[in-house]
Amino acid sequence: MRRLPLLLGLLFATSVALAEPAPTAEAEVERMARALGTLEYSGVFVLAHDGRLEAMQVTRSIDASGPRDRVVALTGDRRELERSGSALRCVTPDGVVAVDAEGLGAWPPKIPAGLGTARSHYRFSIVGAERIAGYDATVVEALPQDEDRYGYRFWIERNTGMLVGSMLVDAARGAVNQMMFTQLSMREQVAAAEAAVRAQETDPQQPIAAPEGWVVGALPAGFSLVALSPLDARARHLVYSDGLASVSVYIEPGEPLLLGPARRGSINAYGAAVDGHRVVTVGELPAATIQRIAVSVRRNPG
Amino acid sequence: MKDPTTPELVSALIDGELARDEARFTLRRVAGDPDAAALVARWHVARSVLRREHYALPDAGFSAAVMQAVANEARPRAAGPGWIKPLAGAAIAASVALVALFSVMPTPAPAPEGLVAGPALPDLAVPTGLTTGDFSPRLAPRPVSSTTLAPLPPGQAEIERYFLSHSGQATGFARGGFVPYVNIVATPVQAQPAVVPAEGGNR
Numbered sequence: 162m163r164r165l166p167l168l169l170g171l172l173f174a175t176s177v178a179l180a181e182p183a184p185t186a187e188a189e190v191e192r193m194a195r196a197l198g199t200l201e202y203s204g205v206f207v208l209a210h211d212g213r214l215e216a217m218q219v220t221r222s223i224d225a226s227g228p229r230d231r232v233v234a235l236t237g238d239r240r241e242l243e244r245s246g247s248a249l250r251c252v253t254p255d256g257v258v259a260v261d262a263e264g265l266g267a268w269p270p271k272i273p274a275g276l277g278t279a280r281s282h283y284r285f286s287i288v289g290a291e292r293i294a295g296y297d298a299t300v301v302e303a304l305p306q307d308e309d310r311y312g313y314r315f316w317i318e319r320n321t322g323m324l325v326g327s328m329l330v331d332a333a334r335g336a337v338n339q340m341m342f343t344q345l346s347m348r349e350q351v352a353a354a355e356a357a358v359r360a361q362e363t364d365p366q367q368p369i370a371a372p373e374g375w376v377v378g379a380l381p382a383g384f385s386l387v388a389l390s391p392l393d394a395r396a397r398h399l400v401y402s403d404g405l406a407s408v409s410v411y412i413e414p415g416e417p418l419l420l421g422p423a424r425r426g427s428i429n430a431y432g433a434a435v436d437g438h439r440v441v442t443v444g445e446l447p448a449a450t451i452q453r454i455a456v457s458v459r460r461n462p463g
Numbered sequence: 464m465k466d467p468t469t470p471e472l473v474s475a476l477i478d479g480e481l482a483r484d485e486a487r488f489t490l491r492r493v494a495g496d497p498d499a500a501a502l503v504a505r506w507h508v509a510r511s512v513l514r515r516e517h518y519a520l521p522d523a524g525f526s527a528a529v530m531q532a533v534a535n536e537a538r539p540r541a542a543g544p545g546w547i548k549p550l551a552g553a554a555i556a557a558s559v560a561l562v563a564l565f566s567v568m569p570t571p572a573p574a575p576e577g578l579v580a581g582p583a584l585p586d587l588a589v590p591t592g593l594t595t596g597d598f599s600p601r602l603a604p605r606p607v608s609s610t611t612l613a614p615l616p617p618g619q620a621e622i623e624r625y626f627l628s629h630s631g632q633a634t635g636f637a638r639g640g641f642v643p644y645v646n647i648v649a650t651p652v653q654a655q656p657a658v659v660p661a662e663g664g665n666r
Contacts, residue, residue: 197640232644258623409629423654426646443629
């Protein structure tokens with residue numbers, strides 16, 4: 162009988178050792194980021210923003226030529242976006258706007274693997290479990306440590322890692338927008354897509370050299386240059402990220418197209434004129450942060 | 464006098480939570496205001512999506528059909544017991560829903576060629592009791608900018624290209640997925656009125 166407690170203790174220790182460690186919130190977000198790029202899916206979701214409610218349909222397919230995305234507004238004016246390889250095409254009531262990154266030497270975009278410095282600038286936590294669109298989801302929060310960036314709440318499907326719902330929150334934890342799938346079908350991860358995503362990824366520890374001649378002086382803590390695309394001989398598109406959010410800085414010669422703020426949903430932009438160049442910053446960051454970054458862009462006298 | 468285009472009132476109307484008189488009054492105002500009618504139609508579709516019903520897109524005749532529904536509801540009826548009033552509001556909302564449903568395109572936008580339908584996964588077609596109210600209270604209608612912005616004037620595609628190009632290069636958690644495109648599709652660009660026209664950019 163004296164051996165019974167010992168045996169029970171051994172059994173408990175063995176079961177603990179064999180049990181899978183619970184995934185961390187950070188690991189869940191990384192899994193979600195990868196799933197978004199490597200799954201095929203089709204579904205309908207609702208987006209709430211600015212007190213409005215929109216229904217949208219998304220379809221993603223992957224073939225030998227790469228992923229193809231299509232997002233269609235089911236409510237309001239006719240709006241849709243198609244992405245096939247490097248080509249983006251947006252249809253609005255005012256016409257069609259198209260961008261092809263390949264001709265600009267910016268395709269495929271290089272993407273830093275992992276969450277980068279996000280761990281230092283957000284508090285990650287798993288806050289619960291909910292059922293969304295018929296799927297069990299883990300609810301993960303990433304709350305910012307300062308007011309320079311938004312926070313996130315993600316609903317991450319248990320098996321695939323697919324994002325089935327999200328909420329963008331401001332510094333006061335008020336919702337800026339909220340997205341939730343109501344119908345969703347997914348297919349298993351596509352090996353070719355997995356390989357393509359890996360090929361795109363860069364080492365986050367490998368710094369990218371800043372462009373000569375220009376300084377972006379007021380980036381929020383943790384933001385580093387993750388992509389630099391020469392649009393042509395004199396124009397540049399710089400992408401900075403803290404691991405979760407990203408901001409584009411466009412520096413082009415010429416008169417400004419935009420002076421002051423602009424926005425599209427929760428994406429803010431700001432245009433400024435600097436030394437004969439137009440500077441435009443675009444990103445899903447608070448308007449004040451986007452403005453601060455734009456007006457900090459200066460020619461490097463060195 | 465309440466503005467019929469407030470999200471709260473539209474939500475209550477669509478969910479059938481307005482009393483009969485208030486619902487009728489709101490619908491009359493909606494029927495006379497194409498923008499408000501479009502808003503109600505949009506919320507109806509969003510509610511259908513939330514309830515996982517068959518979703519559909521209202522056509523241009525929606526406003527006139529709403530007016531007819533209101534006219535039908537406005538015919539004198541025998542007075543009922545007091546407790547039936549909220550249900551009367553629901554009946555009007557149901558009329559709106561039916562109008563929307565019968566003045567629609569029957570199918571959602573087709574998927575691009577080459578997409579093979581995925582295997583049937585969990586049955587998602589079970590209607591639930593969700594209403595718009597389940598969604599909107601969690602969303603305080605906070606503007607993301609305190610500056611007054613207005614829709615871009617026509618011919619400002621170059622500014623739209625900045626947003627489109629950024630979405631195509633998005634990194635962070637949304638890398639590689641559909642998330643960067645959601646804002647692009649959901650809303651037009653709004654900018655401070657002092658947008659300076661100039662020659663095109665290079666994106």
